[in-house]
Amino acid sequence: MNRNENSAVAAPAAGRKPVVPRRALRDGVYDAILERLLDGSTPPGSSLGIDSLARELEVSPTPVREALVQLEHTGLISRVALKGYRVAAPLSSEQLAELFDMRTILETAAVERAVSQVDDLVPELRAAHARQVLCAHRVRKLRGADGRPTDFSDLREYFAADWEFHLTIIRASGNRFLLKTAESLSAHVHRLRQTADHGTTDLEQAVDEHAAILAAFESGDPERPLVAMREHLAAVARRVSAAG
Amino acid sequence: MNRNENSAVAAPAAGRKPVVPRRALRDGVYDAILERLLDGSTPPGSSLGIDSLARELEVSPTPVREALVQLEHTGLISRVALKGYRVAAPLSSEQLAELFDMRTILETAAVERAVSQVDDLVPELRAAHARQVLCAHRVRKLRGADGRPTDFSDLREYFAADWEFHLTIIRASGNRFLLKTAESLSAHVHRLRQTADHGTTDLEQAVDEHAAILAAFESGDPERPLVAMREHLAAVARRVSAAG
DNA sequence: ATTGAATAGATCCTATAGGGTCTATGATCC
DNA sequence: GGATCATAGACCCTATAGGATCTATTCAAT
Numbered sequence: 078m079n080r081n082e083n084s085a086v087a088a089p090a091a092g093r094k095p096v097v098p099r100r101a102l103r104d105g106v107y108d109a110i111l112e113r114l115l116d117g118s119t120p121p122g123s124s125l126g127i128d129s130l131a132r133e134l135e136v137s138p139t140p141v142r143e144a145l146v147q148l149e150h151t152g153l154i155s156r157v158a159l160k161g162y163r164v165a166a167p168l169s170s171e172q173l174a175e176l177f178d179m180r181t182i183l184e185t186a187a188v189e190r191a192v193s194q195v196d197d198l199v200p201e202l203r204a205a206h207a208r209q210v211l212c213a214h215r216v217r218k219l220r221g222a223d224g225r226p227t228d229f230s231d232l233r234e235y236f237a238a239d240w241e242f243h244l245t246i247i248r249a250s251g252n253r254f255l256l257k258t259a260e261s262l263s264a265h266v267h268r269l270r271q272t273a274d275h276g277t278t279d280l281e282q283a284v285d286e287h288a289a290i291l292a293a294f295e296s297g298d299p300e301r302p303l304v305a306m307r308e309h310l311a312a313v314a315r316r317v318s319a320a321g
Numbered sequence: 322m323n324r325n326e327n328s329a330v331a332a333p334a335a336g337r338k339p340v341v342p343r344r345a346l347r348d349g350v351y352d353a354i355l356e357r358l359l360d361g362s363t364p365p366g367s368s369l370g371i372d373s374l375a376r377e378l379e380v381s382p383t384p385v386r387e388a389l390v391q392l393e394h395t396g397l398i399s400r401v402a403l404k405g406y407r408v409a410a411p412l413s414s415e416q417l418a419e420l421f422d423m424r425t426i427l428e429t430a431a432v433e434r435a436v437s438q439v440d441d442l443v444p445e446l447r448a449a450h451a452r453q454v455l456c457a458h459r460v461r462k463l464r465g466a467d468g469r470p471t472d473f474s475d476l477r478e479y480f481a482a483d484w485e486f487h488l489t490i491i492r493a494s495g496n497r498f499l500l501k502t503a504e505s506l507s508a509h510v511h512r513l514r515q516t517a518d519h520g521t522t523d524l525e526q527a528v529d530e531h532a533a534i535l536a537a538f539e540s541g542d543p544e545r546p547l548v549a550m551r552e553h554l555a556a557v558a559r560r561v562s563a564a565g
Numbered sequence: 566a567t568t569g570a571a572t573a574g575a576t577c578c579t580a581t582a583g584g585g586t587c588t589a590t591g592a593t594c595c
Numbered sequence: 596g597g598a599t600c601a602t603a604g605a606c607c608c609t610a611t612a613g614g615a616t617c618t619a620t621t622c623a624a625t
Contacts, residue, residue, distance in 0.1 A: 099402040101578065127607070137580045138607095139383065146390040152501075158345040159586060159607065172497065178434075179498040186426040253416065254423040257396075258502050345608065370576070381610045382577095403577065403616060569624080578615075585608075593600075 103140035106130075107147055114153050114164065115264075116229075117271050125154060125162040151264040168265065170318065176265055177314035181307060183259050184243065188306050191249035192299045198249040202291050205245045209238040213284050235280070236270050242287050246306075269317055279316045286312060347384035350374075351391055358397050358408065359508075360473075361515050369398060369406040395508040412509065414562065420509055421558035425551060427503050428487065432550050435493035436543045442493040446535050449489045453482040457528050479524070480514050486531050490550075513561055523560045530556060 110130065113119050125145065131138045145162050148154050155165045168176060191198050212235035219231060240263060247259045286309040293301035354374065357363050369389065375382045389406050392398050399409045412420060435442050456479035463475055484507060491503050530553040537545035 099404075101402040103578085104402065124606095126605090128605090137578095139386070139579060142383070142387060142608095143390050146387050147394070150391070150394050158348065160588095161607065175496045175498055178496055179502075182426065182430040182499070190422075252419045252422055254419055254506065255426070258423075258505075261502075262498065347608085368576095371578095372576070381608095383609060386578095404618095405577065567625085570622090572619100572621075574617105574619085576615105576617075578613105580613080581611085583608105583610080585606105587606080588604090590603080591601090593598100595596105595598080 101140070102136060103143040103147075106134060106136060106140045107144040109134055110141075110144055110148060111153075111264075114148075115267050115271060119164050121164045121166045123164050125164065127161070151261060153264050153268065168269070173269075173318060174314070176262070177310060177317075179262065180259075180266075181310050183255060183262075184247065184306055184310065185303055187247040187250040187252075187255055187259075188302045190251060191246050192294070192302060194249050194251065195294055195297070198246070199291075199294055201245050201249070202242070202294060205238070205242045206287055206291050209235070209242055209287065210284060212238045213280050216280065236267065239283060239287075240266065246290075279313075282312065282316070283309075345384070346380060347387040347391075350378060350380060350384045351388040353378055354385075354388055354392060355397075355508075358392075359511050359515060363408050365408045365410045367408050369408065371405070395505065397508050397512065412513070417513075417562060418558070420506070421554060421561075423506065424503075424510075425554050427499060427506075428491065428550055428554060429547055431491040431494040431496075431499055431503075432546045434495060435490050436538070436546060438493050438495070439538055439541070442490065443535075443538055445489050445493070446486070446538060449482070449486045450531055450535050453479070453486055453531065454528060456482045457524050460524065480511065483527060483531075484510065490534075523557075526556065526560070527553075 110125075119125070127138050127141050127145070130145075131141045134141065145154065145156070149156050149162070153165055154162050156162050212231065216231050216235050244256075244259070247256050250256070286305070290302060290305040290309060293305040354369075363369070371382050371385050371389065374389075375385045378385065389398065389400070393400050393406070397409055398406050400406050456475065460475050460479050488500075488503065491500050494500070530549070534546060534549040534553060537549040
């Protein structure tokens with residue numbers, strides 16, 4: 078999610094970002110817990126004790142508490158007052174369908190609005206896609222005879238590049254609310270990736286489909302990017318639900 | 322927003338709501354601060370001191386801190402680490418256009434998905450509209466010679482009924498992510514209402530346009546609700562930006 | 566007069582302690 | 596044997612205190 082350019086700190090809902098992001102302790106705690114949630118080390122249903130986390134992270138309960146409140150709105154954890162926080166259950170098949178339906182709503186709308194800015198978009202999209210291809214190559218190269226990558230950090234980087242491709246289009250829509258909503262959905266998307274570790278298998282397909290989207294934007298036809306994006310999201314949804 | 326059926330407490334991202342919502346102190350603080358933000362008693366730019374709020378609300382800083390973290394994600398307040406919280410500036414004309422663009426994206430998508438459930442939807446929509454008409458009548462009756470309503474609680478009720486009409490359609494879409502996103506946007510929508518107090522003047526128009534949407538659903542034509550909703554949102558956007 | 570540093574106040578951030586609630590275990594009664 | 600109640604432990608929730616940071620004012624120097 079947003080770990081590099083931190084949108085939580087100094088979140089200017091209507092202002093410019095500070096050149097040097099000022100971070101309090103609670104922001105670091107937020108990242109640490111998010112990391113645990115996304116790499117799957119905390120199974121769904123397990124309780125997130127405030128005191129436990131504070132001891133493990135060697136901080137006081139107060140920043141932990143704030144980080145959990147912030148995490149609550151992502152849907153990755155659920156809270157019951159006077160009972161505590163728990164890791165949210167993985168998305169059901171219905172919720173999964175709803176998630177990709179929502180992504181289709183948002184990202185097709187983004188494409189519709191991005192076609193008018195195609196001149197600014199295409200270079201950025203080319204760069205984003207190039208980075209993804211590079212990461213994909215690195216992952217493909219490293220995975221040995223077992224077919225699974227040895228270094229997960231490369232996989233993480235690939236996922237980030239993949240998602241960045243989508244974000245580039247959404248940013249080009251010029252709608253801040255659209256972007257913010259898509260970012261809030263990214264947590265679920267990322268968690269899906271590690272749950273279904275087939276993420277390594279559909280790597281080439283995703284790269285190809287992104288290439289198709291890029292080519293569609295380059296064509297100048299305002300309709301082609303729409304169908305390309307729709308097909309890509311449908312294909313991803315198919316692959317994800319097939320693994321479930 | 323969600324003050325009656327509290328979605329913050331015991332938020333089951335994938336579960337049933339508890340029959341009796343368990344509330345901690347921080348939930349009440351959240352409501353209290355939200356109230357202050359929406360009724361305009363705290364002008365944009367004013368700082369929200371944690372200790373100050375704690376003294377005024379007669380609680381300790383900790384629950385105030387948690388409530389502020391929760392409010393931060395609504396966009397109504399902005400935070401700068403090590404500096405504090407401030408009431409966010411009102412939406413600029415561009416942001417306002419983006420907000421209504423986003424609403425159009427979400428609500429037209431909701432309409433598209435709701436038409437398949439039209440049999441379940443129409444009765445609920447009729448009831449919601451009836452409540453809105455009732456509230457509108459009450460407001461219209463009460464406002465005296467000065468043309469402004471004397472009791473603001475009636476106006477609040479009308480706004481709630483208006484928004485409930487939209488929520489009813491969005492719920493019928495069956496997409497939880499869509500619903501959640503719309504709810505998170507409601508804070509901005511409600512703040513707009515009180516900022517531009519012309520909310521009392523376009524009361525009849527809004528009721529009429531809602532009636533048109535309802536009639537469109539009743540017609541059975543799947544296209545008519547779409548255009549009715551689009552026109553309604555465009556009309557609201559026009560009225561809002563005209564007052565700005 | 567303007568710039569610069571230094572000080573004081575306020576505020577945020579973090580840590581620690583105590584009260585209240587919930588869950589679980591074990592004993593008692595029917 | 597099953598159910599009810601009591602007790603103990605863990606945890607959440609709230610309150611208070613101290614350290615760190617920022618802003619504003621004041622004063623001195625150029």
